[in-house]
Amino acid sequence: MYQTKDILLSPDQHQDGYTVINIGPQHPSTHGVLNLVVTLDGEIIKDVQPNLGFIHRSIEKMSESLSYRQFIYVTSRMDYLSSHINNHACCLCVEQGLEIEIPKRGQYIRMIMDELTRVSSHLLWWGAQSMDLGAFTPYFYAFRERDMITDIFEKNCGARLTMNYMVPGGVMWDVQSDFMDDIKKFIKQYQSRVHEYHDLVTYNFIFQKRMQHIGIISKEDAISFGCSGPVARGSNFRCDIRKSYPYELYSSLDFNESLETSGDCFSRYLVRIKEIDESIKIIEALMADFPEGDFQAKTKAVLKLPKGEFYQKVETARGEFGVYIVSDGGATPYRIKYRSPGLSNLSILNKISQGAKIGDLIAILGTLDLVIPDIDR
Amino acid sequence: MNTLTDFLTNEILCEKIEDIKGNFIIYCSPEQWIEMMSSFKSNKFFVFDYMYCLTCVDLKDSLEMNYFLRATSTLDEIQIKVKLDKSNPKIETASLHWDTADILEREVYDLFGVFFSNHPNLKRIILPEDFEGFPLRKDFVDPINLIKL
Numbered sequence: 001m002y003q004t005k006d007i008l009l010s011p012d013q014h015q016d017g018y019t020v021i022n023i024g025p026q027h028p029s030t031h032g033v034l035n036l037v038v039t040l041d042g043e044i045i046k047d048v049q050p051n052l053g054f055i056h057r058s059i060e061k062m063s064e065s066l067s068y069r070q071f072i073y074v075t076s077r078m079d080y081l082s083s084h085i086n087n088h089a090c091c092l093c094v095e096q097g098l099e100i101e102i103p104k105r106g107q108y109i110r111m112i113m114d115e116l117t118r119v120s121s122h123l124l125w126w127g128a129q130s131m132d133l134g135a136f137t138p139y140f141y142a143f144r145e146r147d148m149i150t151d152i153f154e155k156n157c158g159a160r161l162t163m164n165y166m167v168p169g170g171v172m173w174d175v176q177s178d179f180m181d182d183i184k185k186f187i188k189q190y191q192s193r194v195h196e197y198h199d200l201v202t203y204n205f206i207f208q209k210r211m212q213h214i215g216i217i218s219k220e221d222a223i224s225f226g227c228s229g230p231v232a233r234g235s236n237f238r239c240d241i242r243k244s245y246p247y248e249l250y251s252s253l254d255f256n257e258s259l260e261t262s263g264d265c266f267s268r269y270l271v272r273i274k275e276i277d278e279s280i281k282i283i284e285a286l287m288a289d290f291p292e293g294d295f296q297a298k299t300k301a302v303l304k305l306p307k308g309e310f311y312q313k314v315e316t317a318r319g320e321f322g323v324y325i326v327s328d329g330g331a332t333p334y335r336i337k338y339r340s341p342g343l344s345n346l347s348i349l350n351k352i353s354q355g356a357k358i359g360d361l362i363a364i365l366g367t368l369d370l371v372i373p374d375i376d377r
Numbered sequence: 378m379n380t381l382t383d384f385l386t387n388e389i390l391c392e393k394i395e396d397i398k399g400n401f402i403i404y405c406s407p408e409q410w411i412e413m414m415s416s417f418k419s420n421k422f423f424v425f426d427y428m429y430c431l432t433c434v435d436l437k438d439s440l441e442m443n444y445f446l447r448a449t450s451t452l453d454e455i456q457i458k459v460k461l462d463k464s465n466p467k468i469e470t471a472s473l474h475w476d477t478a479d480i481l482e483r484e485v486y487d488l489f490g491v492f493f494s495n496h497p498n499l500k501r502i503i504l505p506e507d508f509e510g511f512p513l514r515k516d517f518v519d520p521i522n523l524i525k526l
Contacts, residue, residue, distance in 0.1 A: 053503035061512055223426050223449055226477030237449070244452055311445070311456075313429070324443075326434055335513075337432040347480040376503060 018046055023361075025054050031128065032372025036349075036361075043357050048350045056376040063336040068094050068168065068303040071333065075323075076162035078338065079374035081121040082316040084113045084153075087166040092247055093312035093323040094168040097305035103294040106170030107248050112183070112286050113153075113165065114314075115279040119190075120149040121317035122272045122279075129269070129366040130201055133210055138201055145193065148186040155182070168303060170296030180287060187280055202273065211266035215352045215364035218263060225351070226344035229319025230275065231368055234268035236261045241315040255282050268367040304331055318342055318369055342375040381453050384423050389413060401455045410459050411469045418474050423448050425455065428471065431481040433489045435515045440466050440491060461491065470496040488513040 019040045025033040033054035039047040059078060063071040072090040076083035088110055095102065102110075127142030150160040156175050157165040165172055201207050222232040232239045240257040242250040258274035260267030305327040313322040319341030326335040345368050353364050381401065385394055390412060391405040405413060417425040430445035444457040461468060470493040471478035482493045483502040490511040493499055501508075510517050 053505070056503045058512060221476070224476040226428055226475070226481075228429075239449075311430075320429060322430055322445075324430060324432060324445075335434045337430065339430040343480060343484075344477050347477060351476075 016041075025051075028132075031366075031370060034370065034372050034375075036365075038358070038361065040358060043359075045353050045356050045358060045361060048353050048361070050346055050349060052346075052372075052376050054376065055373050057373075059377045060336055060338065064333060066333075067331055068305060068333065071336065072166070072168075073162075073164045075338070076164055077373060078340065078377055079316060079318065079321070079342070079371050080161055081124060081371055082117050082318065082321075083161065083163050084110075084117040084165065085314055085316040086321060087164065088114055089312055089314040089316075089321050089323045091166045091168050092314065093310050093325055094303065094305065096312055097308070097310045097325070097327065098168065098299070098303060100169050100297050100299060102170055102248075102297055104291045105174075105293045106295045106297070108286055108290055109171050109175055109295060110166060111248055111250070112283055113156075113163075113171075115283050115286075116149050116152065116183070118279045118317045119276050120146045122276050123149075125272060125317075125366075125369050126197070126201070129363075130207075132362050132366045133207065135201070135207070138197070141193070141196060141200070145186070145190050148182075148189065152179070152182045152186065155179075167296065167299075169299040170294070172296075174295045180290070183283060183287065187284065190276075190280065197273075202269075208266060210360075210363055211264065211269055211367075212262075213264050214356055214360045215265045215367065216263045217348060217352055221348060221351060222263075225348040227319070227348060228341050228344065229316070229369075230258075230268055230271040231319065231345045231348075233258060233271045234260045234367075235263035239320065241313050241320055245313060247312070247314060253282055253285055255285075265363050265367040272369075302331055304329065305333070313339070316341060318371065318374070319345060338377060340374045340377060342370050342372075346370055346375055381423060381451075381455075384420070385455070388416060388420060403455060403457045405457065405459055407459055407461065407468045410457070413457070414469075414471060414474050417446065423451060423453060425453075426475075428475040428477050428481075431471070431478055431485065433485045433491055433513070435489070435513065436460075437515055439463050440489060440514075442468060442485075442491065444471065466491040467494060468492075469494055472496060490514070 021038050023036040023038055025035045035051040037049045038045060059074050063074060072087050075086040075090055079086055123142045123146045127139040130138035153163060154160045156179060157163040217235045219235045219237050222235040222237045228239050236259055238257060243257050255278050258271045258278060260271050307327055307329040310325045311322060313320055321341055322339030324337040325333050328334040353361050385401060390409055391403050393404040395402040425446035425448050427447040427449050429447055432443050434441045434443060440461040440463055442459040442461060447454045459468060468491060470482060472482060482496060483500060485491050486493060486499055487501045487503050488511060
């Protein structure tokens with residue numbers, strides 16, 4: 001949370017004559033309740049200090065009094081744009097402790113849902129980023145396609161945003177009979193319209209000029225600051241958990257890790273656009289041999305993890321998400337820590353925005369793709 | 378110096394090394410941790426340059442810092458556990474070796490009350506400045522019973 005003495009600093013109070021302005025907490029470009037105290041020399045950024053905690057709900061403490069079936073659903077409220085993947089990480093961590101074998105159909109459903117989540121999250125980011133930079137039309141283009149995915153989620157999970165679909169042992173219920181047709185319809189529509197995305201934004205000269213050569217992250221910085229996901233892959237740092245520490249059936253799938261070398265905002269943009277195509281490739285490969293059978297393994301009504309520690313990491317749309325459970329053998333976890341990708345990605349903001357113009361800060365902040373509830377937890 | 382096991386047993390000064398299905402857990406004291414940090418970064422065989430998680434666990438009679446490190450070139454992972462005295466928890470900062478530790482240590486400072494010496498910017502991060510107590514400790518009493526169900 002903010003410190004009063006940091007936030008109220010007028011220009012004459014500042015020893016170098018710099019201006020201090022506050023962006024947020026109620027500002028559309030921060031995509032949530034984040035407060036940035038920006039020190040400016042004219043138009044040049046000297047320092048950016050993020051203030052967090054406006055939406056802190058103490059999820060880690062709360063999880064300590066919830067059972068191993070219940071705590072999974074709280075994580076939907078953290079990174080609400082990749083709630084399936086958050087639930088997936090928690091389920092994998094509990095399954096690792098209980099040593100449950102998941103039926104193949106359950107694994108396939110989980111992976112398809114994960115990849116659909118990734119596509120929908122990147123689409124939302126694409127629209128929001130364009131809107132941050134002043135273009136309004138892409139937002140509606142993105143939502144047109146994204147709504148098809150949320151419709152699929154609603155049909156199969158009952159919710160559009162906080163899904164709560166995955167349970168330890170598989171998924172809550174089987175997919176609907178027209179699940180495949182819906183996805184095929186979405187892929188067909190996306191692929192027939194993706195050229196509009198590129199015409200409108202990717203090859204747009206103004207857009208490129210606003211994104212290129214700003215907010216450059218070097219590979220060393222990306223590693224040292226613990227960046228992950230598209231933010232780090234834009235700096236040519238191989239960090240895709242699906243490739244390096246495969247979970248579920250990702251090791252058997254053929255897909256590429258999207259990488260870019262220049263490390264600026266535009267390369268982070270390109271990584272996300274490429275990732276959508278890779279995800280669609282994965283979904284198509286999974287749909288081609290979608291197995292019959294059980295969707296859930298048989299588990300006990302009350303789950304108790306053996307005494308010990310369990311760590312599970314997955315790749316969400318924003319980067320590496322980790323769940324660390326310390327169990328004392330009881331029905332509730334002793335301690336839970338969520339490694340959120342957003343917090344580490346946010347910590348690099350001060351370093352990369354120093355020397356940039358105040359207008360560029362919005363583009364830099366946008367390409368970090370922060371979801372504030374995920375940072376505050 | 379071929380395997381991680383050789384490296385850890387020969388180069389690292391610690392109390393105990395546990396190997397649980399290929400996951401190495403290193404137990405050490407706060408003094409040994411200072412030495413260990415620089416040897417993890419400066420050796421040429423296993424450079425643990427990526428800190429992917431940092432947290433604290435309240436063990437009721439003591440606090441335990443947990444550092445999760447990864448070598449990005451070899452994809453090896455280790456976990457370091459440092460036990461701290463609960464009445465005066467104090468440990469050397471890791472933010473001089475891993476920049477990400479800066480923000481993660483501030484979170485632990487805020488919620489557990491662990492003091493990180495030589496930290497460049499040790500301030501509260503999540504809770505308001507007038508908040509009393511350390512909520513993630515087990516002996517924290519929640520005055521309005523908001524969190525505990």
